Each structure stands twice: as structure tokens, then as C-alpha cells.
Amino acid sequence: MTSSTSLYFHIPFCVHRCAYCDFNTYAGQEAMIPAYVDALCQEVRVVSERLLTTESPKRLTVGTIFFGGGTPSLLSPSQFDSVFRAIRAGFTVTADAEITMEANPGACSFDDLLALRSLGINRISFGAQSANAEELRMLERAHDFFDVIEAVASARKAGFENVNLDLIYGLPEQALQTWQTSVKRVLDLHPEHISAYALTLEHGTPFGRWAAKGLLPLPDPDLAAEMYEWTSEALESAGYGQYEISNWAKLIKDETVGGNSSFNIHPSPFACRHNLQYWRSLPYLAFGAGAHGYAFGYRYSNLLRIKTYIERLAHPQDDHPVDSSRALPLSPAVVNHHKQTLQDDMSEFMMTGLRLTREGVSADEFQSRFGAPLREVYEKEIEELLKLQLVEWRESSFPSGNEASLRLRLTPRARLLANQVFMKFI
Ligand code: SF4
Known part of the structure; x- marks a missing residue:
């Protein structure tokens, strides 16, 4: 984390x-x-x-x-x-x-x-x-x-x-x-x-x-x-x-x-x-009935019903983490938890990052998180989207003071077609 x-x-x-x-x-x-x-x-x-x-x-x-x-x-x-x-x-x-x-x-x-x-x-x-x-x-x-x-x-x-x-x-x-x-x-x-x-x-x-x-x-x-x-x-x-x-x-x-x-x-x-x-695909912990979280490389969700949630939390000692070394799942209320694959993480990083209309997805950040160049991992997808003028490369310095890095972001017209763009990264 x-x-x-x-x-x-x-x-x-x-x-x-x-x-x-x-x-x-x-x-x-x-x-x-x-x-x-x-x-x-x-x-x-x-x-x-x-x-x-x-x-x-x-x-x-x-x-x-x-x-x-x-x-x-x-x-x-x-x-x-x-x-x-x-x-x-x-x-x-x-x-x-x-x-x-x-x-x-x-x-x-x-x-x-x-x-x-x-x-x-x-x-x-x-x-x-x-x-x-x-x-x-x-x-x-x-x-x-x-x-x-x-x-x-x-x-x-x-x-x-x-x-x-x-x-x-x-x-x-x-x-x-x-x-x-x-x-x-x-x-x-x-x-x-x-x-x-x-x-x-x-x-x-x-x-x-x-x-x-x-x-x-x-x-x-x-x-x-x-x-x-x-x-x-x-x-x-x-x-x-x-x-x-x-x-x-x-x-x-x-x-x-x-x-x-x-x-x-x-x-x-x-x-x-x-x-x-x-x-930005950064971690968050979830609490409450039906809440969704993302932590330690897992996506997880809590049970939906209020009454069951209350009952489950009344006896937390009855629940035992499946993976005791990492205490996962973190909460007795978790009903689904899924270890993200590298492919899941890369794909979600693209889909959620491209929602950020100005910031988009940083090629440097992609490389440092996944150890592979964004341009190569999604070469075909990016090429197609560039041809359709649905994405563009922009250079910017972020965080401020760092050297400028390349960022892939939606073009203004793609904001109305965003789901079409996201589908490419699934
Ligand atoms: S049902 Fe509740 S949560 Fe849903 S839109 Fe209405 S006020 Fe909001």
C-alpha cells in the first residue's frame, strides 16, 4: 500500500x-x-x-x-x-x-x-x-x-x-x-x-x-x-x-x-x-453493507443486506482470514475478494485513468507500476485509437518539478464515446 x-x-x-x-x-x-x-x-x-x-x-x-x-x-x-x-x-x-x-x-x-x-x-x-x-x-x-x-x-x-x-x-x-x-x-x-x-x-x-x-x-x-x-x-x-x-x-x-x-x-x-x-487506481478500504474496496492487490466487496451485515459484525471472532499472513479478507463482512492479475490491474489502470480528462494515463507511471512500457503493452489498441482521434499523447510535468512525461488522454470528442475507448483495454 x-x-x-x-x-x-x-x-x-x-x-x-x-x-x-x-x-x-x-x-x-x-x-x-x-x-x-x-x-x-x-x-x-x-x-x-x-x-x-x-x-x-x-x-x-x-x-x-x-x-x-x-x-x-x-x-x-x-x-x-x-x-x-x-x-x-x-x-x-x-x-x-x-x-x-x-x-x-x-x-x-x-x-x-x-x-x-x-x-x-x-x-x-x-x-x-x-x-x-x-x-x-x-x-x-x-x-x-x-x-x-x-x-x-x-x-x-x-x-x-x-x-x-x-x-x-x-x-x-x-x-x-x-x-x-x-x-x-x-x-x-x-x-x-x-x-x-x-x-x-x-x-x-x-x-x-x-x-x-x-x-x-x-x-x-x-x-x-x-x-x-x-x-x-x-x-x-x-x-x-x-x-x-x-x-x-x-x-x-x-x-x-x-x-x-x-x-x-x-x-x-x-x-x-x-x-x-x-x-488513479490507488488503494481504498471499504466499510458498510455493499461497500467495495481495493487493497493489497485485491478487489473486494461486502455483503449487501443491512441486517446480515449487523449480525456478521456482532460476531467478528467467528470469522478467520483466509490468508493469515496478510489478514485477508480484512473484514468479516467481505463476501467476494479477488486477487487482481497483472492484466486486471493494467486494464483497470487504463480504464479509470483515461476518465481523467486532463491528467490521463502517464507512460512513466505505467512503466514503474507494471515494469513494462505502455506503448508496447497496448501498442495495437493505442494505434487504433490514435487513428480514430479518440486519444492523444500530451507532454506534461507531473508531479510538478519532475521532468515532463508523456500522458495518454481522451480527445475532447472521445468524452462522449468513452465506453468505446475503455472497451479496447478490457
Ligand atoms: S434512493 Fe437514495 S441513494 Fe438512490 S438516488 Fe434516491 S436518495 Fe440517492
Whole structure:
């Protein structure tokens, strides 16, 4: 593991399940929150203790923590306090750690936000999704846009200086104009970070079923592409730098977007460091029902159901690591763990790295991780993609001060065809 790792906590509770959502989350189970928080703390204790029994026992340093869901804001500040105590007892959290909590607008009081901020949460991500009342109703969201305005104002007052707003485009019957209005209204709130995702119709969700029956009048792909391109331009003109296919972060003064010879990788200090850890194929530990992790060359996932998760963590002594020398799997809640092959790691490194629209994949980094030159390992794939003008080589110095290195990244037009590019590396 590198010197700094990340922790992901899954909070699988929602007041209502939105019609498009396929996350591992459950409505009407809030009575189990106290027991779930106890189980999370237990999981943190077990994992941190097992890490000390590995071949090279080490107290891990944590640079980012992310509470995702579900609806993490359904936990009270005192429940977060318990989780933080467990984290700090088992890990060394850096002084400048990025600590994010996802929250539903309208579901967090100012007092809660103030308490959460004082516990160390320094980044908050609100699922705004749209500024249009009909679209929010259709998505079955419990909030309206006034809740978003209030949530951002309360977060500011509580001291949050790093706020993300999530948006979804390509909604049923969505017109370009209503989408543009949503983006503009979100920009009026001056968040440090904006994520804009295309609606995906997931199998097993009401949206997926309705679409299969032809009951969901979705915008055609050309219109969805137009929405994406317009968004990219609008956000860049408003001072946000795109750093990932669906993510933009506010630029700080004097920085410029894009550029040729002065290709600047780091668009902003507000780029989400936790997600960068995923996209750079760096390690993260997962806690909670249905959480996924990547550590010691393994990808793993926890069992899905809340009740079973709580029960499993109530008797951690019944579980024995399969590989005692490395304490794997790390948690009694793990149900799948898979040793990555070199091929898995190289392929994922390419697919997640190419999501980073400015940074892309470094040829030097590839060589030092895998002991083989990127140009040779993927010679045929890269050649084909270069011919199709879907990727390009760029030279840049990263980390700053180092010699310039070659990086492979998506061309702007490939951002809409990214899955086609990623398929080449599977
Ligand atoms: S609030 Fe978020 S996590 Fe919960 S059901 Fe809706 S989309 Fe899914």
C-alpha cells in the first residue's frame, strides 16, 4: 500500500427509493441505524487490528474519507462522532484529509451541519439533480430546488468551503432549455465542484422496467450529447475546469483551462481527492453493507443486506482470514475478494485513468507500476485509437518539478464515446 490510503463508508439508508436508483440502499429501515453505526465502528476496529497482523504491520495513514450512500445525512452528528472515534483509534488521519459526506438537500438542519463540520467533515455533496420541479418529481426526489438553495446557504454558514452539487441530464422529456436552466441555477450558487451525470437506465429499477416497456420518453442520444457539450462549455466559461468525464472543479485565480504547451494537469484544489484515488487506481478500504474496496492487490466487496451485515459484525471472532499472513479478507463482512492479475490491474489502470480528462494515463507511471512500457503493452489498441482521434499523447510535468512525461488522454470528442475507448483495454 502507498503511504496514504482512503476510506469509503457506505450508508445504505434512504427515506424513499428513487425510481432510477440501483445503489445498495433501503427505504424504511431507519430503525436499524443505531445498530448499523455500531457495526461500522466494529468493522473499523477489526480491519485496523487485522492490518497490524500483516507481514508488515503498519498503522495506515488516511488522506481521504468518503461517506456515501444511500443518505449519510440520516446519521446524527453523535453517530458520526462514534465512527470518527473508531477511525482515529485505528488509523492516522492526516491533518489536511478531505472528508466528504453526501447529503440530500432538505434533510440536514443548520445545527447538524455545524456539528458535522466541527467533527471534521470538510466537503459536502448535495444531490441537487435538477432545478426543475417536474423533473425532480419525476425522479421521485423528496426535495425541491429551494431546498438546494437553503442547503447550500446553511452549509456555507456552518463553515463548509468545499461544496459539490450533483446534476443528472438526459431525463425523460427533458428539453435542452430546462437542462440549461438547471445548470445556470446551480452556477448561481457558486459551488466549488459540480458533477453532471447522464441518466442511466439500470436493470431492476422502475425506470429500467418502464423503459423496457417503452413507457419512458427519453431524449434521443444526440440531444443528450448536445446537453453534455453545452454543459462542458458553460462550466468552463464559468470558471470550472473539467478534470474527469463527469466532473468539474472551480479553478483558482490565474489558472487556465486546457492550453497547449502549458498543459496543466491540476485544474483546481477542489477536484475530489477521494475519487481521484479511485481513478488513479490507488488503494481504498471499504466499510458498510455493499461497500467495495481495493487493497493489497485485491478487489473486494461486502455483503449487501443491512441486517446480515449487523449480525456478521456482532460476531467478528467467528470469522478467520483466509490468508493469515496478510489478514485477508480484512473484514468479516467481505463476501467476494479477488486477487487482481497483472492484466486486471493494467486494464483497470487504463480504464479509470483515461476518465481523467486532463491528467490521463502517464507512460512513466505505467512503466514503474507494471515494469513494462505502455506503448508496447497496448501498442495495437493505442494505434487504433490514435487513428480514430479518440486519444492523444500530451507532454506534461507531473508531479510538478519532475521532468515532463508523456500522458495518454481522451480527445475532447472521445468524452462522449468513452465506453468505446475503455472497451479496447478490457
Ligand atoms: S436518495 Fe440517492 S441513494 Fe437514495 S434512493 Fe434516491 S438516488 Fe438512490
